[in-house]
Amino acid sequence: MxxxxxxxxxxxxxxxxxxxxxxxxxxxxxxxxxxxxxxxxxxxxxxxxxxxxxxxxxxxxxxxxxxxxxxxxxxxxxxxxxxxxxxxxxxxxxxxSNEVMPREVDVNGAATALLRLQDTYQLEPTEIADGHIGKFAQTTSMTADDTFQVGYTAFANTDYYHALQWLLITKEKMDRENGTLSERNRSFTLSMLYDYISYSMHDRKNPEHALWYSRALNAIDPKHPSAEYVEIYQQIINESGSEWDGSWRNLPPIVNKRPMDGVFLEYEALCRGETRKTPKELSELYCFRQQNTPFLKLAPMKVEIVSFSPYAVVYRGILSDGETEHLKRIASPQLRRAMVVNDKRQSDTEAANMEASYRVAKNMWLNDNDDSVVARISKRMSEVTGLSMETAEQLQMANYGLGGHYEPHYDMAVEEDRQVAELNDQRHGNRVATGLFYMSQPVAGGATIFEELGLAVFPTKNDCLFWYNVHKSGRPDMRTRHAGCPVLLGQKWVANKWIHERGQEFRRPCDLSADV
Incomplete structure (x- = not known):
C-alpha cells in the first residue's frame, strides 16, 4: 500500500x-x-x-x-x-522494467485480496463488482473483463467456490455490456468463460449446470478440447437419477457452499468485531495512569487493560505523530516482501525463510544504533514494561498491502516448532513479550485478534498493544495465538518489538507455577 x-x-x-x-x-x-x-x-x-x-x-x-x-x-x-x-x-x-511498475503477479495478488476481504467481512461479490465496499461510498464499477480476472485467478488456484461466483457475475456483465465492448477488446473469449464455468459447476456438484454450459461451449466452439465433456456430464446426471429435462428454465438451484472450517470462521468473526466477551467480563477491564518510575511521573502513560490472563494492555499515545511519520519515511524505501520460516526445509541448502500466502505484508528492520528515534522508542518501551531491551530484536517495520493480513500464529517458539526455535536465537531465549505499535489507523479492518481469548484490538495510530507470550515459568502460553486481520479500507503500518527472556531474570522472575 x-x-x-x-x-x-x-x-x-x-x-x-x-x-x-x-x-x-x-x-x-x-x-x-x-x-x-x-x-x-x-x-x-x-x-x-x-x-x-x-x-x-x-x-x-x-x-x-x-x-x-x-x-x-x-x-x-x-x-x-x-x-x-x-x-x-x-x-x-x-x-x-522498473520495480515500481506493477506486474502480473500484483494483479493476481490484488484479485486474491478481494476474495479474502469478501469472505472475512461477509461482502457480497455482486456488490464488490458494482463498486460497493460495505457501508462505504461507492467507487468504480468493474467491467466483465475485470470480474473475469478475479474469477480466473480463483480458478487457477483451484478455488472453484470463488471462481464460480465471479465467473457467473462476468456472464451477467457481458450480457449487460453487449454491443458496448467487442470481444477482441477483452482478455477472454466466450468459449473460455463457458469452459471455466462448466468445470467450476462440476467441481461444486452442479452437474446439470455443468452440462448446460458444456453444451453451450460445444455450440459455439465444437473443436474446443473441453467440448467432449458433454458426454461425461450427461453420464454423471444419468447415474444420479436426476430428472432434469435439459432446459434452462428447469435447472435446479446452484449449490455453492463455502468450504471453510470453524477455526477460520471464528477468526473472521473476531475480525468483524464480533467479540465473545460477556458484559460482565468487559466491565472488569479498566484504564489507569502509569506513574511507577521517575520518567513516568513526569510523563504518565495511559494504559488500557484488554486481558488479565494472559496479561495484555494497550499503551495509549506512546508515540507522537512526528515519530511515526519519521519511521515510516525512513522505512519506505527499504520495504521488502515479508518472509516466514520454511517449516518444510529438508536440508541446509534450502532457504530458511520463504514467502507465504498467509502473510501478506512488506517489512524491514531498524536498529537502535542507526536512528535516535528508534533508540528513544526502545528506552520508552523499557520504562513502561519494566523489561530490559538489551536482548530485544530490532524494531521491525511492516506495511500491509491490499487485503494484507497475517493468519493466526505464535510469536514465541513452541516446543515442537524447531525452525522457529532456530530463528529466535536461543542464546537470548524465547520471545517473552511482544510490543505491537500501530503507526496508522485503517478506515476499516486490520484488527489484531486473539482467537482463544475472543479478543479483537482495532488499530489506533500512536498506540502500542503489549502482551506476554510465555508464562513466568518460561512455558509458552498457547492462548497468545493471534492474527492480523485483512485491511478493508485504508492502510496499516505497524512496528514490532520482540523482547527476549535473557536479561529479564530479575525484572520478571520465574514462578514455581507453570500457569502463571
Whole structure:
C-alpha cells in the first residue's frame, strides 16, 4: 500500500514518457522516409550507359563506376541501419522494467485480496463488482473483463467456490455490456468463460449446470478440447437419477457452499468485531495512569487493560505523530516482501525463510544504533514494561498491502516448532513479550485478534498493544495465538518489538507455577 500511493505519479510519468517516445519515434521515421526519398531521387539520375555495366547487363564494368556504386550502397546501408537501430525507446523500456511498475503477479495478488476481504467481512461479490465496499461510498464499477480476472485467478488456484461466483457475475456483465465492448477488446473469449464455468459447476456438484454450459461451449466452439465433456456430464446426471429435462428454465438451484472450517470462521468473526466477551467480563477491564518510575511521573502513560490472563494492555499515545511519520519515511524505501520460516526445509541448502500466502505484508528492520528515534522508542518501551531491551530484536517495520493480513500464529517458539526455535536465537531465549505499535489507523479492518481469548484490538495510530507470550515459568502460553486481520479500507503500518527472556531474570522472575 505504501507503493500504491505513488502509482498515480508513476502513471502520469508513464504518459509523459510515452508521449516523448512517440515524438522521437515519429522524428526517426521521418528521417528514414527522407533518406529513402533522397536515394530514390539520386537513383533516377544515375546514367544507364554501357560504361556502368549493371544496367546494360554488360559484364565489363568501369572500375570507377564500380567503386562509386559500392560506396553508395554501403553508405545507404549504414545510414539505414543506423536509423533502424536508433533506440528511442530506451528510456521508456527502462521505466517499464522498473520495480515500481506493477506486474502480473500484483494483479493476481490484488484479485486474491478481494476474495479474502469478501469472505472475512461477509461482502457480497455482486456488490464488490458494482463498486460497493460495505457501508462505504461507492467507487468504480468493474467491467466483465475485470470480474473475469478475479474469477480466473480463483480458478487457477483451484478455488472453484470463488471462481464460480465471479465467473457467473462476468456472464451477467457481458450480457449487460453487449454491443458496448467487442470481444477482441477483452482478455477472454466466450468459449473460455463457458469452459471455466462448466468445470467450476462440476467441481461444486452442479452437474446439470455443468452440462448446460458444456453444451453451450460445444455450440459455439465444437473443436474446443473441453467440448467432449458433454458426454461425461450427461453420464454423471444419468447415474444420479436426476430428472432434469435439459432446459434452462428447469435447472435446479446452484449449490455453492463455502468450504471453510470453524477455526477460520471464528477468526473472521473476531475480525468483524464480533467479540465473545460477556458484559460482565468487559466491565472488569479498566484504564489507569502509569506513574511507577521517575520518567513516568513526569510523563504518565495511559494504559488500557484488554486481558488479565494472559496479561495484555494497550499503551495509549506512546508515540507522537512526528515519530511515526519519521519511521515510516525512513522505512519506505527499504520495504521488502515479508518472509516466514520454511517449516518444510529438508536440508541446509534450502532457504530458511520463504514467502507465504498467509502473510501478506512488506517489512524491514531498524536498529537502535542507526536512528535516535528508534533508540528513544526502545528506552520508552523499557520504562513502561519494566523489561530490559538489551536482548530485544530490532524494531521491525511492516506495511500491509491490499487485503494484507497475517493468519493466526505464535510469536514465541513452541516446543515442537524447531525452525522457529532456530530463528529466535536461543542464546537470548524465547520471545517473552511482544510490543505491537500501530503507526496508522485503517478506515476499516486490520484488527489484531486473539482467537482463544475472543479478543479483537482495532488499530489506533500512536498506540502500542503489549502482551506476554510465555508464562513466568518460561512455558509458552498457547492462548497468545493471534492474527492480523485483512485491511478493508485504508492502510496499516505497524512496528514490532520482540523482547527476549535473557536479561529479564530479575525484572520478571520465574514462578514455581507453570500457569502463571
Amino acid at each position: 505504501a507503493e500504491l500511493e505513488n502509482l498515480v505519479v508513476t502513471e502520469k510519468n508513464l504518459v509523459s514518457m510515452v508521449n516523448s517516445y512517440l515524438v522521437n519515434e515519429m522524428d526517426r521515421l521521418e528521417r528514414i522516409r527522407q533518406l529513402i526519398e533522397n536515394k530514390k531521387q539520386a537513383n533516377e539520375h544515375v546514367p544507364c550507359s554501357p560504361n556502368i555495366g549493371f544496367a546494360s547487363g554488360d559484364s565489363t564494368v568501369n572500375p570507377v563506376d564500380a567503386f562509386l556504386n559500392i560506396k553508395r550502397l554501403v553508405h545507404n546501408r549504414n545510414s539505414l541501419l543506423g536509423l533502424l537501430r536508433e533506440n528511442t525507446a530506451h528510456d521508456l523500456l527502462s521505466f517499464l
